Amino acid sequence: MNLASHVVGSARNHPDRAALRLGDDSVTYRALDQRSARMAGLLHDRGVEPGDRVAIMLPNTPEFALAYFGVLRAGGIVVPMNPLLKSREVAYYLGDSGARLLFAWHAVADEARAGAQQAGADAVVVDPGGFERLFAPGPITDDVTDRHEDDTAVILYTSGTTGQPKGAELTHANLTRNCDIMATELLQLTADDVIFGGLPLFHAFGQSCTLNAAVASGACLTLLPRFDAAKALGILAEHAVTVFAGVPTIFSRLLQQPDRDAYDVSRLRMSLSGGSAMPVEVLHEFQDVFDCVVLEGYGLSETSPVASFNTLQAGPKPGSVGTPIRGIEMRVVDNGREVPHGEAGEIAIRGHNVMKRYWQRPEETAAAIRDGWFYTGDLGRVDQDGYFWIVGRKKDVIIRGGYNVYPHEIEDVLYEHPAVADAAVIGLPDPDLGEEVGAAVVLKPGARTTAEELREYVKRQVAAYKYPRKVWIADALPKGPTGKILKREIVPPPEPGGR
Template sequence: MNLASHMVKSARNHPDRAVLRHEDATVSYRTLDQGSARMAGLLHDRGVKPGDRVAIMLPNVPEFAIAYFGVLRAGGIVVPMNPLLKSREVAYYLEDSGARLLFAWHAVAEEARTGADQAEAEAIVVGPGAVDELPAAGPRVEDMVDRHDDDTAVVLYTSGTTGQPKGAELTHANLIRNCDIVATELFQLTADDVIFGGLPLFHAFGQTCTLNAAVASGACLTLLPRFDAAKALEILGGHGVTVFAGVPTVFGRLLRLPGRDAHDISRLRVSLAGGAAMPVQVLHDFQAAFDCVVLEGYGLSETSPVASFNTVQAGPRPGSVGTPIRGVEMRVVDDGTEVPHGETGEIAIRGHNVMKRYWQRPEDTAAAIRDGWFYTGDLGRVDEDGYFWIVGRKKDVIIRGGYNVYPREVEDVLYEHPAVADAAVIGLPNPDLGEEVGAAVVLKPGSRTTAEDLREYVKRQVAAYKYPRKVWIADALPKGPTGKVLKRDIVPPAEPDRR
């Protein structure tokens, strides 16, 4: 079994059908098939063997799909990386995963090369036109390396409860089954569907629910590298999108955009929301404005990602994240014991979607997966009808516009500043993004710096979605008897800092 088999099957059944649309370019299944075969040949020539990790640092462009399926075709393991990562982050991902090869987009070549050099890896810069170049040059490997169901296909890095991001090992079986359920049962995709591809493909949500689901169905994915509400609306109408996928933030931005009536969005039949809690009012307003049903679901990188979803057939319940998908169990527990319906506890998940393990982190794996159950760190409840509701998080994670930001990682950068004595990064309510990143900083005696200087310092060293937009200088941070910072007691200043 190989995740790339979906792509090859669709290429043989629909060779001339469009699979990817990006700006003015249209890529057929035949071209994707040939391009991924050339990519597999390139990897073979560079000594990549089955099980080797290959990193991809590309935005939502056709080249991502070619590289992704090319690595899988060659039997390699894909390590997707956010193109916004800075060199220090690039080096960490490469060193931790052991990836010796990185395919990076031309616009981020400097950060990619610097990080690759630090990790003693090779960065191959990819630019527009690779779709046309790969099918016409180099060796082509038609045969697909067969992989066992339990072989790792993708290592997705996700923030945990402590330390640096951890790599969740998702197997071919994890991803194939999750994709098939999404495509056939949840959204009932056909080759006539056009899926909006604005979700980042380096993220599990984008990979499973847009790229892999589209390819498995012979459908078309229309790509948007960077979300822009006006451009998204133009794509919805101009490309005849039938399925829209996004995090709650983008639903709100589309609702606030004037001029919707100028675009024909009549083909849109269903929208799927995930990545963060969806405000019920936004859900209702979007359904009314766009005349389509909105289905909210729940999952994590560690669950491939879909664990539960509302469905049209069962009747969606606004505000809930639906019921577990086929083959998956969910329960609400307190110290491992299931709690009664309606009571709050930690959500635990068991099923074919749960990751194999964290990459080279046996202790973290043992802490997260106990007796076959993956403990999510998210707090929720389940009603009498089996619908789950997310009420909060145990993990110290900020979700900014659907992206997870782990405070410890940002705090570590702040502590590297020579003037910083103490720092705490917290999530601040934001009507557009859900949460914004804020940082309270205590300076060393006699040191001088400004909030703006600290913000710019962090901005230079982490991805754009991670750095704190709001930074303030505090006299001290509230702490408990053991010296632990009490983040719940941190109060930001009344007037926000200038952006």
């Protein structure tokens, strides 16, 4: 079994249909098959063996798909990375995964090269059409390297409340079954569908639910490298998009676009939302304005990602995340025991979508997966009809516009500043993004700096979506008897002019 086999199948069944589209340019399934085969040949020529990790730090362009499926065809393991990462983050991902080869977009070449040098890896810089130049002298590997269904296909980095990000090992079976169920049962995709590709492909949601689902069904994925509401609406109209996928913030941005009614989106038949809870008012307004049903689902990187979904067949319940998909069990537990319907507890998941393990982290794997159940750290409840509702998060993660921000990572950077004695990063309510990143800082005795300087210090070292937009300097942070900072008791200062 190899996830890349979907490319070969769609190339055989739909050779001249567009697989990927970016602006006026498109890549057919025949071309995707041939170019990913050349990519596999290039990797073999560079000594990449089955099971070797290869990192890709590319935006939503055709090059991402060519690299992704090329690595899989060669039997390698893909390590997707956010193109916004800074060099220290690049070095960590490469060093932790053991990836010795990184394909990076030309716009982020400096950070990629610096991080790769720190990790002792090679960075190959790619620009539009750059793969063709790389492929020109190389061999073609038409075959798809056979991999066992339990072999790791992708390592997606995620994190908890402590320590550095950790890699969730997703197998070929995890990803193939998840995208097949998404394509055939939940979205009922056909080769005539056009899917909006604005979700980051390095993320589990965009990767499985748009890229892999599209390729598995022979549909077209129309790409948007950086989200912009006007550009997104233009794509929906000009490319006759039938399936839209986004996080709640994206839905809100489309609704806020002043000239939204000027775009013909009549081909749109379905939208899916995930990443964080969508306000019911936004869901209803989007359905009314765009005459398109919105279906919410739930999942995590560790679950490939989809675990539950609202389906048209069963009837969606706005505000819920639906029922478990086929082959998946979900339950709500407290201290390992299932709680009655309607009561809140931690959501646990079991089934073919649960990751193999955390890469080289046996203790954290054992803590997360117990008796075959993956304990999500998310708090929820289940109603009498079996629909699940998310009510909070046990983990201390901040979800900013659909992106996960892990406080400990940002706190580590703040603590590196010579003036900082204590730091606590928390999520602040935000009407547009859901949550914004805030940081409370206590300075060392005699130290002098400003909140603005601290904000810029962090901004220079982490991806743009992670740094705290609001930083304030406090005399002290609330602490418990053991000295642990009590984040729940931290109250940010009022905005200027507020009460």
